[in-house]
Amino acid sequence: MRFGGLTAVRSVDFTVNSGEIVGLIGPNGAGKTTFFNCLTGLYVPTEGTVAYQGKVLPPKPHLVTQAGIARTFQNIRLFANMTVLENVLVGRHTRTKEGLWSALLRGPGFRKAERESEARALELLEFVGLADKREHLARNLPYGEQRKLEIARALASEPGLLLLDEPTAGMNPQETRTTEELVFAIRDMGIAVLVIEHDMRFIFNLCDRVAVLVQGEKLIEGTSEVVQADERVIAAYLGEPFEGEPGAAEAAEVEAAEAGAAAADTAGTVATAKAAATATDTADATRAGTAEGEGEAAEAGAADVEAAGSADSTEGETQ
Numbered sequence: 533m534r535f536g537g538l539t540a541v542r543s544v545d546f547t548v549n550s551g552e553i554v555g556l557i558g559p560n561g562a563g564k565t566t567f568f569n570c571l572t573g574l575y576v577p578t579e580g581t582v583a584y585q586g587k588v589l590p591p592k593p594h595l596v597t598q599a600g601i602a603r604t605f606q607n608i609r610l611f612a613n614m615t616v617l618e619n620v621l622v623g624r625h626t627r628t629k630e631g632l633w634s635a636l637l638r639g640p641g642f643r644k645a646e647r648e649s650e651a652r653a654l655e656l657l658e659f660v661g662l663a664d665k666r667e668h669l670a671r672n673l674p675y676g677e678q679r680k681l682e683i684a685r686a687l688a689s690e691p692g693l694l695l696l697d698e699p700t701a702g703m704n705p706q707e708t709r710t711t712e713e714l715v716f717a718i719r720d721m722g723i724a725v726l727v728i729e730h731d732m733r734f735i736f737n738l739c740d741r742v743a744v745l746v747q748g749e750k751l752i753e754g755t756s757e758v759v760q761a762d763e764r765v766i767a768a769y770l771g772e773p774f775e776g777e778p779g780a781a782e783a784a785e786v787e788a789a790e791a792g793a794a795a796a797d798t799a800g801t802v803a804t805a806k807a808a809a810t811a812t813d814t815a816d817a818t819r820a821g822t823a824e825g826e827g828e829a830a831e832a833g834a835a836d837v838e839a840a841g842s843a844d845s846t847e848g849e850t851q
């Protein structure tokens with residue numbers, strides 16, 4: 533994956549098997565999030581393909597979700613003014629026939645699917661420990677609980693592979709421990725997990741395998757023991773201290789580029805505009821709908837998503 537002259541990720545070859553927890557570590561700017569963005573169709577890789585269960589995935593976020601890959605974001609992306617339960621319901625739309633708009637507008641013919649979806653959403657909230665907060669607005673949750681809500685929302689699409697981008701960032705040690713247990717429980721449900729994290733104790737405790745990314749290339753991949761003992765890993769880490777979250781300027785730049793990539797993606801066709809209108813799991817898809825806005829469905833969709841979109845991110849509060 534290249535951005536102008538910068539190659540963010542180069543020839544990274546990666547396999548995650550079902551029932552496995554695999555860690556992806558590396559210094560800030562190593563290309564870890566970019567790798568996730570390539571996997572989930574937010575970025576179209578300059579070269580190379582992503583295959584899931586033997587099938588090459590088209591670089592479209594909603595198709596990737598449908599195929600069974602779900603993710604959480606380094607910069608939390610929740611619908612801040614929706615309730616906890618509603619956020620999880622939004623995550624279910626790829627698995628219900630009715631789709632997002634029906635789910636949000638509670639249109640006719642929606643009742644049965646709604647009941648089933650709600651039951652499943654509550655089950656997932658129970659699973660992550662947020663059931664008693666289901667009516668709270670997402671924005672009012674403490675940071676650690678927002679991260680758990682993101683996980684519940686990702687699980688709502690019933691994935692076979694879950695990608696977690698720094699799930700414990702900003703958590704206290706107690707929250708980190710419960711997140712660790714949560715990830716083990718997710719693995720035990722038969723879901724493969726690929727997790728990016730800076731907390732080495734968390735990673736080496738959790739993962740069956742760990743891959744180290746440095747300057748966009750895979751330095752080493754192996755068991756926790758092997759990777760921990762590798763001198764190059766130690767050197768890479770000592771050479772470049774972690775600084776926590778990326779700067780606001782960088783985050784804004786990345787956001788803008790993502791929006792651009794998604795907009796370019798729609799190529800102005802009504803079919804993709806429609807897809808953009810029904811996509812939910814990324815703010816980018818909604819922006820694409822707004823940017824292109826072709827056809828009536830897209831127009832209506834774009835307007836509605838905008839309404840939700842204006843409140844869709846808690847980044848400002850959480851960074």
Ligand SMILES: Nc1ncnc2c1ncn2[C@@H]1O[C@H](COP(=O)(O)OP(=O)(O)O)[C@@H](O)[C@H]1O
Pocket residue numbers: 535538540558559560561562563564565566567782785786787789790
């Ligand atoms: N959309 C983008 N446009 C330009 N450069 C980008 C974009 N996304 C990421 N980068 C650059 O790619 C490199 C890898 O970034 P990232 O994947 O966020 O690293 P990590 O998640 O490992 O900290 C960085 O130099 C970053 O500035």
Ligand SMILES: [Mg+2]
Pocket residue numbers: 564565566606
């Ligand atoms: Mg990152």
